[in-house]
Amino acid sequence: GNSVTQMEGPVTLSEEAFLTINCTYTATGYPSLFWYVQYPGEGLQLLLKATKADDKGSNKGFEATYRKETTSFHLEKGSVQVSDSAVYFCALRILYNQGGKLIFGQGTELSVKP
Amino acid sequence: DTEVTQTPKHLVMGMTNKKSLKCEQHMGHRAMYWYKQKAKKPPELMFVYSYEKLSINESVPSRFSPECPNSSLLNLHLHALQPEDSALYLCASSQDWRDLRNTEAFFGQGTRLTVV
Numbered sequence: 001g002n003s004v005t006q007m008e009g010p011v012t013l014s015e016e017a018f019l020t021i022n023c024t025y026t027a028t029g030y031p032s033l034f035w036y037v038q039y040p041g042e043g044l045q046l047l048l049k050a051t052k053a054d055d056k057g058s059n060k061g062f063e064a065t066y067r068k069e070t071t072s073f074h075l076e077k078g079s080v081q082v083s084d085s086a087v088y089f090c091a092l093r094i095l096y097n098q099g100g101k102l103i104f105g106q107g108t109e110l111s112v113k114p
Numbered sequence: 115d116t117e118v119t120q121t122p123k124h125l126v127m128g129m130t131n132k133k134s135l136k137c138e139q140h141m142g143h144r145a146m147y148w149y150k151q152k153a154k155k156p157p158e159l160m161f162v163y164s165y166e167k168l169s170i171n172e173s174v175p176s177r178f179s180p181e182c183p184n185s186s187l188l189n190l191h192l193h194a195l196q197p198e199d200s201a202l203y204l205c206a207s208s209q210d211w212r213d214l215r216n217t218e219a220f221f222g223q224g225t226r227l228t229v230v
Contacts, residue, residue, distance in 0.1 A: 032217040032218075034218060036221075042223055042224070043120075043202075043204055043221040043222050043223040043224045044157065044204065044206075044221040045221070046218050046219075046220060046221075049217070049218050051217060087154075089156055089157075093217050093219075096170065100145060100162075100208060100217060100219070101159055101162070101170065102157075102159070102219060104156035104157060105156065106155075106156060107154070107155070107156055109154075
């Protein structure tokens with residue numbers, strides 16, 4: 001079946017630390033992969049995406065590379081800020097019943113301390 | 115403009131009430147979605163509309179009734195809900211599902227629903 005597995009949180013870092021949030025997936029075919037971020041009390045915001053193997057998505061200092069050989073899409077940022085504190089969801093998109101369906105990981109809560 | 119607008123932002127309703135959630139997008143997207151999100155959990159898909167036709171219903175109870183009046187609007191009609199239906203309801207939209215490059219979904223801010 002199709003699934004996404006993320007590292008469990010919460011993750012607590014100091015400001016300017018390096019961030020990695022691991023994400024691996026299981027899917028038939030070649031799904032598109034995404035990272036979404038959810039700030040407290042808000043909806044989901046698309047952070048970055050990759051649609052094929054070896055694509056690198058990047059946005060606001062965050063990066064993730066679509067690795068088909070390891071079925072991974074790990075999120076990284078070189079220097080986190082307090083404002084990055086949020087929940088991060090890795091997701092894949094599959095074609096399903098004449099529609100697209102997002103399958104989410106469980107989410108990783110990130111807390112950045114000053 | 116990548117905005118999906120949901121109203122209301124907060125809703126408290128009794129178990130015998132009827133209410134509706136509304137969602138609007140002006141990005142020309144032809145797929146629209148309703149998701150339900152409980153606290154500290156990922157969103158769960160409820161319904162998908164593609165070209166204004168219901169294409170996916172994830173076995174959602176009939177007390178939730180979706181409607182897509184046109185390509186920009188999506189409603190979720192609520193009737194006789196239970197307290198366990200309290201959650202954040204998220205609307206999203208994306209390009210034609212057949213577009214393999216523009217596959218991302220854009221989410222609204224959600225409606226926080228409390229059933230009392």
